[in-house]
Amino acid sequence: MTDQTAVSGDEYSRLKEELLQREDELAIINSVQQGLTSRLEVQAIYDLVGEKIREIFNAQVVMISIYDQRTHTVEHRYAIERGQRVYYPGQHPPGGFRDQVIQTRQPLLVSTRVAEEAALRGQPTLPGTITPKTWLGVPMVVGDHVTGVLSLQNVDQENAFRDSDVRLLQTLAASMSVALENARLWEQESIYRKALEREFEIGRQIQAGFLPDVLPQPRGWEIAASLRPAREVAGDFYDVFNLPGGMIGLVIADVCDKGLGAALFMTLFRSLLRVASNIDCFSRQESGTEICSPERLQRAITLTNNYIYETHGQTSMFATIFFGILDIRAGALTYINAGHLPPLLINRQGIQTVMKKTGLAVGVFSDAGYEVQNVSIRRGDVFFAYTDGLTDTVNPAGELFCVDGCIPLFHEKRRLTALLDQIHDQADRFCGGTKQVDDITMLAVRRNGQG
Numbered sequence: 001m002t003d004q005t006a007v008s009g010d011e012y013s014r015l016k017e018e019l020l021q022r023e024d025e026l027a028i029i030n031s032v033q034q035g036l037t038s039r040l041e042v043q044a045i046y047d048l049v050g051e052k053i054r055e056i057f058n059a060q061v062v063m064i065s066i067y068d069q070r071t072h073t074v075e076h077r078y079a080i081e082r083g084q085r086v087y088y089p090g091q092h093p094p095g096g097f098r099d100q101v102i103q104t105r106q107p108l109l110v111s112t113r114v115a116e117e118a119a120l121r122g123q124p125t126l127p128g129t130i131t132p133k134t135w136l137g138v139p140m141v142v143g144d145h146v147t148g149v150l151s152l153q154n155v156d157q158e159n160a161f162r163d164s165d166v167r168l169l170q171t172l173a174a175s176m177s178v179a180l181e182n183a184r185l186w187e188q189e190s191i192y193r194k195a196l197e198r199e200f201e202i203g204r205q206i207q208a209g210f211l212p213d214v215l216p217q218p219r220g221w222e223i224a225a226s227l228r229p230a231r232e233v234a235g236d237f238y239d240v241f242n243l244p245g246g247m248i249g250l251v252i253a254d255v256c257d258k259g260l261g262a263a264l265f266m267t268l269f270r271s272l273l274r275v276a277s278n279i280d281c282f283s284r285q286e287s288g289t290e291i292c293s294p295e296r297l298q299r300a301i302t303l304t305n306n307y308i309y310e311t312h313g314q315t316s317m318f319a320t321i322f323f324g325i326l327d328i329r330a331g332a333l334t335y336i337n338a339g340h341l342p343p344l345l346i347n348r349q350g351i352q353t354v355m356k357k358t359g360l361a362v363g364v365f366s367d368a369g370y371e372v373q374n375v376s377i378r379r380g381d382v383f384f385a386y387t388d389g390l391t392d393t394v395n396p397a398g399e400l401f402c403v404d405g406c407i408p409l410f411h412e413k414r415r416l417t418a419l420l421d422q423i424h425d426q427a428d429r430f431c432g433g434t435k436q437v438d439d440i441t442m443l444a445v446r447r448n449g450q451g
Contacts, residue, residue, distance in 0.1 A: 042183045043077065049176045050078040053152070057169075058160050061132065061153035064176075067094065067102055067146055074098060074149065081130070082155075096123025097137055098149045105146055107138040107166050111159045134160035138170045140177040147177060215240045216248055218328040220448050223248075224416035227441045228389075228424060235262025236387045236439035237270050241278075246328055247293065249277055252443045253321040254340065254387040256361075265308075265317045269362070272307060273323065276300035293325040293334040294372040301336050301362060301370050308363035318363035322355070322385055331377045331447055336370045338362045343385035343443075344403075345375055346410045352381065379449035382410040389438035393427045401430050416444045 046064050053062050064078040073091035080086065094102055096118055101108050110117050115131050117123075132153035140148035150173045154160035215223045225238045235255035243249050251273060255262040277300035280291055291299075301323060308317070322343055324335035337343070339361030345353035359370035377383060386403065393401035406423050420442050427440065 042180060042187065045176060045179050045183055046078040049150075049172060050080065053150075053169075053172065054080060057152055057165060058154060059136075059152035060155045061130070061151075063151045063153075064148065065094075065098060065151070066140075066148040069145060094149070096121040097135055098151065101137045101139050101149050101151075102146045105139050105141060107136070107170060109161060109166055110135040111161070114158075130155045133158045136161045136166065136169065138166065138173045140173045140180070142177050142181045147180070150176070211237065212240055216242055218246075218248065221248075221328055222416050222446045222448060223250075223444070224420055225252075225441075225443045226417075226420040226424065227439065228436070229439050230389065230436045231259055234439040234441075235259075235266055236389065236441035237266045238441055238443045239270055239274065240443075241274065243277065243296070243325060244280065244291075248326040248328060250324040250326055250333075250335075250383075250385075250443065250445065251321065252340065252343075252385045252387065252441060253319050254389075254439070254441070255319040256317060258438070261315075261317070265312075265315075265319070268312075269304065269308070269319050269321070272304040273300050273321070276303040277323075293327070297323060297325060297334060297336050297372055298370060301338055301359070302367075305338075305362045305364075305368055305370075306366055309366045312363070318361045320361045324383075326377075326445065331379075333375050333377055333383065334372060335375070336372055338370060339364075341386065341388055341391070343383060344407075345377065346382045346384055346407055347378070347380065348411060350407055377445070377447050379447050381447055382416075383443075383445040384410065385443045387439060387441040389436070389440035390423075390427060390442065392438050393431050393436070393440070394434055395430050396432050396434060401427055410444075410446075416446055420444060 050062055050064055053059070060082050062078070062080045063076055065074040065076045067074050068091065071091065072094070074094045075091050076088040079088060093099075097108055097110065100121065111134050114133060114135050118131070118135075132155050134154040134157065135151065136153075137149050137151035139146045140150060150169060152161065152165075152169065211227065215225060217223060223240055225240065227234060227236055227238060229236070235258055237251075237253055237255075239249065239251040241249045251270075253266075253269060255265045255269060277296055279299070301321070304321075308319075319338075320340040321338040322335065322340040323338070324333050326333050335355060335358075337355055337358045339357055339359065342357065343355045344351050345355070353375050355373065355375065358373055360368045362368075391401055391403060395401075406426065409419050409422055412419065423442065424440070
């Protein structure tokens with residue numbers, strides 16, 4: 001009876017000791033995992049785990065080596081020998097113990113006669129290193145692939161590591177492997193995102209080059225425009241350019257959809273309109289055969305429409321376009337409104353004329369018909385056109401921005417560029433911090449003077 005009680009007491013002590021050990025292991029694992037969750041840089045993860053291993057294991061050498069399956073080499077990303085950080089640059093054949101861990105995907109504990117076992121396995125010896133008395137290595141695994149080896153060495157004594165050390169090191173290696181994979185994916189995503197941002201920045205710069213650097217400012221007239229994209233690149237565009245006979249081309253347009261696709265088509269629409277409306281200039285057509293504004297408009301819009309529909313119809317891309325030709329001497333504006341929001345002609349009394357749609361959006365149907373209209377701009381009048389990004393501005397209550405409140409601004413004797421900036425400010429205050437959902441483009445023309 002006494003013997004049985006003694007045995008039970010020994011068993012109880014063993015179990016208690018094992019339980020305490022497991023609690024210690026769990027605390028170590030939790031502390032490492034908490035540290036890993038706050039780190040997304042790969043080298044920071046190696047350093048965190050390596051330093052924690054130094055604290056808890058009876059090892060004078062700690063190494064974390066990543067494995068490249070394609071080249072069958074390892075790179076030592078963390079190495080400590082007797083408290084000193086050691087650097088082994090480059091990639092090396094794994095050989096010996098590490099090679100066995102990689103091939104078997106199982107931990108390896110060599111507790112005695114390490115030098116003899118190392119020689120039998122062809123274990124490489126790095127210059128300046130010490131032959132250990134005990135060697136322990138565990139694989140780092142992600143999915144079905146070994147991604148590295150975490151190894152410990154005790155250079156002073158044999159049988160330095162126990163089964164519990166193997167188990168704990170495996171758990172740490174597993175936690176680190178998951179964290180490293182997440183960090184690797186985050187780094188890849190970060191690199192891709194930066195490359196994409198760079199591409200978009202290049203695209204934005206190229207697209208900005210398609211907008212006129214300086215708008216024509218004929219004597220007696222003031223012209224201003226503004227484009228605020230909702231994303232890195234815009235689907236809206238405006239254009240103001242000289243035409244033969246003292247005419248000015250005025251364009252404001254909104255390509256369907258958003259993002260890069262719309263931006264690419266924006267450049268196409270803009271180029272087609274420019275070339276088609278200026279074809280007599282590009283072909284060096286003799287003066288005396290001057291094309292009248294209605295014919296120039298019809299030709300530019302029709303050629304652009306048919307080209308987009310017949311060449312890119314499968315993309316279902318189209319654009320709403322207002323294209324006007326301004327006779328600066330007579331103050332006559334001849335225009336086609338191809339599905340665009342109606343521009344406004346504003347005088348002292350308010351809105352004088354609403355330039356309604358005269359045809360479908362460009363690129364919807366082949367040979368679509370477009371009607372040409374005319375309006376006279378008197379001294380003091382302002383032509384104001386905008387895209388639906390302005391009227392789609394929404395406040396936190398879900399209400400849409402109304403341009404009627406902007407009309408009195410055009411009665412002020414201020415530069416048009418300042419007035420357009422003020423409209424942007426009104427829209428910003430109205431939305432109350434709500435994210436801009438669409439490009440906002442505005443074009444304004446004022447005939448100076450009175451009467």
